[in-house]
Amino acid sequence: MISLLSNLKIAVPDKIFIKDPESSNLGKRIIEHSILLIDDIGFDSFTFKKLGSKIGSNESSIYRYFESKHKLLLYLTSWYWAWIEYQLVFATHNVQDNKEQLNKAIEVVTRTIKEDLTFTHINEVVLNRIIINEYSKSFLTKEVDSENKEGYFVVYKRLIRRLSEIFTNINSNYEFPLSLASTIVEGALHQHFLKAHFSSITDCGKDVTPTEFFINLTQNVLTPITNGSK
Amino acid sequence: MISLLSNLKIAVPDKIFIKDPESSNLGKRIIEHSILLIDDIGFDSFTFKKLGSKIGSNESSIYRYFESKHKLLLYLTSWYWAWIEYQLVFATHNVQDNKEQLNKAIEVVTRTIKEDLTFTHINEVVLNRIIINEYSKSFLTKEVDSENKEGYFVVYKRLIRRLSEIFTNINSNYEFPLSLASTIVEGALHQHFLKAHFSSITDCGKDVTPTEFFINLTQNVLTPITNGSK
DNA sequence: CAATTTTGATAGTATTACTATTATCTTTGC
DNA sequence: GCAAAGATAATAGTAATACTATCAAAATTG
Structure with missing residues (x-):
């Protein structure tokens, strides 16, 4: 994975930022430390002022990259889902066996994240915690519909569609591939x-992983119970 | 349902409020109009000052019922899940056929809400929209663990456990009843x-309901694919 | 009807989420 | 090597938020 992705830049819709944070040293520090700071104090308490003092920069400078902290969150989440999408494509590409492809796909989208050294200023393990704790806040807003029109959620939607196509490959009669993928x-x-x-209120813990739960679920759902009538 | 519940008061953990809003006229107006106002402008823009002016009362008076708008959200969500829990219990109680019981249970927790005239100051249809749009914000905070210890989420957790027990009744060999219920x-x-x-990114819409999707999913997951035996 | 409780009105505070302006520092093109 | 352009920093300012505190007026209750 490291060598494969080493020349890649994760593509985030450019309407999300004012100035591309990948284009400068300050921009990269903004991304790197916003991830650490949001993880530390939570998105609700996170402010550009606090971030500025962490990176020895000024609030007003950060505003030249992102219009608001909400846009910064959209940037981080888009980056994350694009990163997952690449992994999904690589992990399932050229896999002959359908069932193996399915399991790999589920694994990519449900597993506990491990460090990826390709992107030095982004700590994917910490970013994953942010996604778990804050992702919903990026779309549970009164502005979803207009922001959706602006294309701020394309990456996530594309990922869901890719996953649903894998389901359809396995069982073209299954009626709810999109809902299954988004669920x-x-x-x-x-x-x-x-x-x-x-x-x-979960069985996931020391012994059971979310991946096991969802692989079992998906196999049962996509394998029709065709014996006899059903 | 109306007559059955007419003497019931939905029980919300009393640590959530300073003064029980059910105990006064002002309290009930706070609940009634907070639901309408949050639905209208979203929880993020909602303030006690705005609510005060809607109900012809004062910001400071509302603070005597709820410590913060976050606590008010916890109140509304606890009320909602307790209301769903009652419906779950009534709908599945004394149902002989296991499969019918299962389907009723899934229906209660996944269906589109219809008005319930038992609780005159609470519009359940609007409250359901708030749950859809804002529920996650009630626990995606840095204070979850301490608030969980205080018992602010007991109602929701009890509902999940009840549902998981219904799954276990159907198939005691199924390994992930809690995760299935919470999912x-x-x-x-x-x-x-x-x-x-x-x-x-969903198959749910005009023709398909979330209920259909989840009933199909649950049946497939709980019905083991032991072709031959099934 | 007096005592108590509840509600309302007003004021005040620290913080947030920005915008605007101007100064300084860094890069680059020649 | 230097001027011009662009990027960054510093400072100030604003309206709104999420409260707390105090006191007066109104409603309830015993």
Whole structure:
């Protein structure tokens, strides 16, 4: 993975930022430390002023990259889903066996994240925690519809569609591939959250991973119970 | 349902409020109009000052009922899940056939809400929209763990456990009843959200309901694929 | 009807989420 | 090597938020 992606730049829709943070040293520090700071104090308490003092820069300079902290969150989440999308494509590409392809796909979107050294200023493990804790806040707003029109969620939607196509390949008669895909991706984040904070309402923990739960679920759902009538 | 519940008061953990809003006229107006106002402008823009002017009362008076708008959200969500829990219990109680019981349970937690005239100051249809749009914000905070210890999420957790028990009744060998229950309840909210805002990544819409999707899913997951035996 | 409780009005505070302006520092093109 | 352009920093300012505190007026209750 490291060598494969080493020349790649994760593509984030450019309407999300004012100035591309990948284009400068300050921009990269903004991304690097916003991830650490949001993880540390939570998105609600996060401000550009606090970030500025962390990176020895000024609030007003950060505003030249992102219009608002909400846009910065959209940037981080788009980056994350694009990164997952690449992994999904690489992991499933050229895999002959359908069932193996399915399992790899589910694994990519549900597993606990491990460090990826390709992108030095981005800590994917910490970013994943942010996605688990804050992703919903990026679309649970009164502005979703207009922001959706602006294309701020294209990466995520493309990922869901790719995953649903893998389901359709396995079983073209299955009626709800999109809903299954969106349920699994969102549900995996939720199971990781429950594991950390509400362990009494999840089976995921030390012995069971969200990946096992969702692989079992997907196999049962996509394998029609054709014996006899059903 | 109306007559059955007419003497019931939905029980919300009393640590959530300073003064029980059910105990006064002002309290009830706070609940009634907070639901309408949050639905109208969104929780993020909602303030006690705006609510005060809607109900012809004062910001400071509302603070005597709820410590913060976050606590008010916890109140509304606890009320909602307790209301769903009652419906779950009534709908599945004394149902002989296991499969029918299962389907009724899934229906209660995934269906589109219809008005319930038992609670005159609470509009359940609007409250359901708030749950879909804002519920995640009630636990995606840095304070989850301490608030969980205080018991602010007991109602929701009890609902998930009840649902998981129904799954276990159907198939005691199924390994992930809690994760399935939490995935369905959260997933249903998500499918309703997608239906309204991201229709390209869900199959739910005019022809398909979240209930159909989740009933199909649950049946396939709980019915082991032991072809031959089944 | 007096005591108590509840509600309303007003004021005040620290912080947030920005915008605007001007000064300084860095890069680059020649 | 230097001027011009562009990027960054510093400072100031604003309206709104999320409260707390105090006191007066109104409503409830015993």
